[in-house]
Amino acid sequence: MVLMALELRHLRYLLAVAEHGSFTRAAEDLHLSQPTLSQQVKQLERALGVQLLDRSGRTVRLTDAGEVYAGHARRALRDLAAAERAVHDVLDLSRGHLRLGVTPTFTAYLVGPLAAALHTRHPGIGLTVREATQDRIETALLADELDLGIAFAGPHLPGTEATALFTETLSLVTGTPPDATTTAPEPLPVHALEDRQLALLSGDFATRGHIDAYLARHGAAPRIAVEANSVQALTEIVRRTSVATVLPDAITDDHPALTPVPLDPPLPVRTVVLLRREGAYHSAASRAFTRLVRELVRERGYAPAT
Incomplete structure (x- = not known):
């Protein structure tokens, strides 16, 4: 057992140096002295x-040779x-842990x-939620840093498995004025957006790419007054200003202070998917969470996936 622990430590030390490109920075991250780290890696060599x-x-x-060895080391540590987790997974769900990655819009309503x-x-069951862009979620799934992800239909990184959950629709969103009526607003022609200021998610998020593609397809060029990496920030800005967004x-x-305005032509719908790594161990916690997602989708009446 002592030898096994020593070998695992050697693997982690080697990978840390490779990641940081420096013994000094790796030693700081590992809370070791630089000479100790150097000696340990030399022992492995x-x-x-x-x-x-x-x-x-x-x-x-x-x-x-190091590249080849490091690849096997990463896989070995991931499998261990x-x-x-499999050893600590309890089928009666009295304990366990789930690591979930979501893109920003799902933090706001799901x-x-x-x-x-x-x-x-x-x-x-404990839950760790990581909000990230879709590419980072898929990378984390492949590296076994997450168990499940909620994002949008493909294309996906090789080795990622996607299961459709529901269809998400989007609209232009404005703040609800104090004298607002209950009558639904008329559809707004897409070219009318050129007279509006928008607050949108920053360009590294899938939602922004979806919106930009729609605007480009219809030749509309609104003024992007605000970019944010938080849906909550967007809702607060729209609620307090004349700036609009797309949500x-x-x-x-679920937000009485916001009013959806349909666009003409409408924004394309998106298929929401549950992501996992192909061949990954499906813990009792992940299976239970998957069932809960499907139940909640049905209870809330979200449109079926197309």
């Missing part, structure tokens, strides 16, 4: 009889972490109800 790191340049790099349902139904109808349906 002596045991293997091959040089794993090129120390000749300003940046420490993996040698060709999955094995530990994560809260899902977390509440999970806590009510299975209070022993899923599921958000505005």
Whole structure:
């Protein structure tokens, strides 16, 4: 057991140096002294009889042999972490943990109800939620840093499995004026957006790409007055100013201070998907969460996936 622990430590040390490109920065991250870290990596190289790191340049790099070894090391550590979770996975759901990644719009209307349902139904299961762009979610799934992700239909990174959940519709959104009537607003021609100021998510998010593609397709060029990386920031800005935004109808349906305005032609719908890594271990917690997602989609009456 001591030898196994020592070998695992060697793997983590090697990968840390490769990631940081520096013994000094890796040592700081690992809370080790630089000489200790250097000695440990040299022990690994002596045991293997091959040089794993090129120390000749300003940046420490993996040698060709090091690249091959590091690839196997990453997979081994990932599989061991999955094995530990499998050992601690309890089928009666009295304990467990789920790591979930979501793109920003879902934080505004889906994560809260899902977390509440999970806590009510299975209070022993812990939940970690990471809000990130879709490409980062898929990368994290492939690296076994997340168990599940909620995002949009493809294209997806190879090795990512996507299961359709529901169809998301979007509208232009404005603040609700104090004297607003209950009559639904008339559809707004897309070219009328050129006279409006918009607040949108920043360009690295899938929702922004979806909106930009729609505007470009119809030759509309509104003024982008605000960019934000938070849906909550957008809703606060729109609620307090004359600036408009574009949000899923599921958000505005629950927000009396916001008014959805249909566009003509309408914004294209999007298919919401549940993401996981192909071949990944499906814990009891992830299976229970998947069932809860499907139940909540039905209860809320979201449009079926197309």
